Amino acid sequence: MTVMSYLGAIGAAQREAMDADERVIIIGEDVEANVYGTTGGGKSRSDKGDFLQRYGKNRIRNTPISEEGIVGAAAGAAMTGLRPIVDLSYSSFLYMAMDQFVNQVAKNRYMFGGQASMPVVFRSAMFYGLNTGAHHSDRPYPMFMNVPGLKIIAPATPADAKGLLRSAVDSDDPILSFEACLLWSSKEDVDENEFWVPLGVARTARVGTDVTVVAISSSVPEAVAAAEELAKEGVSVEVIDPRTLVPLDRDAILRSVAKTGRLVVAEPAHRTCGAAAEISALVAEEIFDSLKAPIVRVTAPDMQIPFSPSLEKQMYPTKATIAAAIRRVVDLPALQPVAAAV
């Protein structure tokens, strides 16, 4: 075990994957100079050019700023023997390549009757909460959940970032990894040996009996903090981190809610048609009779991300808004007016 940051763990996974298989390449804007911190050293952001020296220009490739061309080329490369990891930097840039994601990456295996293999990972960082304005702050994973054929991961801890990325690189299905910048510097003990976190298996971040909080990405640590606070008042909160959004570990969610009878879902994406909406619908459809209280979603509202820090910090689930939602489902009086984001 060694202490790794979330970003360092991603770098470590990339290094392991590059070492393990010659067919793995990394392409993206500014990857050669390690601008985004995952093509450098193993533990933290380190010397620039580290991967470039180690693996050479054939396997570490700077691209032009041509997202559509990059994503399509990565798909074509994956169909013909490579296993590319594509660093798309900001998740808002995925829109530039929407046609390639939806019409080629997601559809080719099915459309061609299984002839195409699509072993490619598209990594992008969600830069929300950092006052970068509306164009750089998106959390677009729900719209990709609506595209059959893609698999989607959203790690919330350094260990999951490392283990899920290894599984993603080894998968013959296309994977989109949505990483949260707010988590980049979070640290924990991570196995420095190779390990794989299986896709489609949720993690129970905290065990509890009264309420289930399903939390996604940076909402996970907020949910755990809220759970700890409520524990002091005698409310036992279970926190489930799906980790993989497609395929979703439905059983883990249903098992937990069947046990607790109460569900709060917290995520940083927009409210309408978000992952929280899907998870809520799943529980309502499958185990309605187990519910002791209405489901509550804690999400970002359906609006643009404002620049000013005083406005932006209200946008995403926090310990306080998640705690308020938990109070609601267990019928505790609210401590303070429930914030707009609930």
Next chain:
Amino acid sequence: MAELTRDTLREMQLRMLRIRAFDERASKMVKRGHIPGTVHTSIGQEAQVVGATMALGAGDYMSGNHRSHGHPIGKGSPLGPLMAELVGKATGVCKGKGGSLHLADFAVGSLGESGIVGSSIPIANGAALSSKVLNNGKVALAFFGDGAANQGVLYESMNMAGVWDLPMIFLCENNQYALSTPAHTVTSGIISERAAGFGMPGIRVEEGQDVLAVYDAVSEAVARARAGDGPTLVEVMTYRYNEHSEGLRLGTDYRNADEREAWLKKDPIMLFRHYLASQGFSDDELDGLEATALAEVDAAVAFSDASPYPDLSVAFDDLYTDKESAA
């Protein structure tokens, strides 16, 4: 011009005949409701398709577009599974999941046809990137129309292929119309000349109905790619005889009848037949090729007719590598 064996010359004519016979049959089958949806035929463009596909090696890759039957046929795909795919049978080359717009036969390097105009160009570029990284000597070719030549992704791809010296051929099938729109009304300048902006050779084959002219131009581009000298843009001037898609009846006459007549006089199959006759092929032999192509199409239809439709139980197959993820 390359010295071609008699076998190669014969094969060129046979593949052009196969495409014509296949598409003429497909057109009929659409009109009779035997093929669901619609098809886009390559009738009239056979020289351009066969000249390009036969310039590629067996292991080379290609991607294509909606006008898509000719590409795999030109690359040597057997006709039965292609026809079964058009009909939607379980024995189709894509198990009935793709249809006319999405033929693919990875066994011959056909990485798939795209219904989205321009969308498959970067797929071939990626195949060329594979070849480069894996150093396996393969080249890749993207077929696209004059209409697709105005999609931005082409230029992203040309730039990437140029800067990375990819073994890549961008092949523009300029049949002078994108659906009802004459290319010159929406295209600034000459498509092949755009190559200069990316520091790559741009070649226009004016005699695109001459299979040997196309073959020579593409062969040169393939040789350059294989030698590590990077990509080429080849624009081939050609003409489609049929409507944009079968069964489409447009109210306006956007093409003029004289123009069509003039192109019919340069029919690629007829031209090449004359050439082959001048090279000592007998009438019997040339008639025989036509009969062979028709018989192959008959057999393909019979194969399709005898094949079952896919069972509902396979509907989710190949969505993901594992069945559990498709729930």
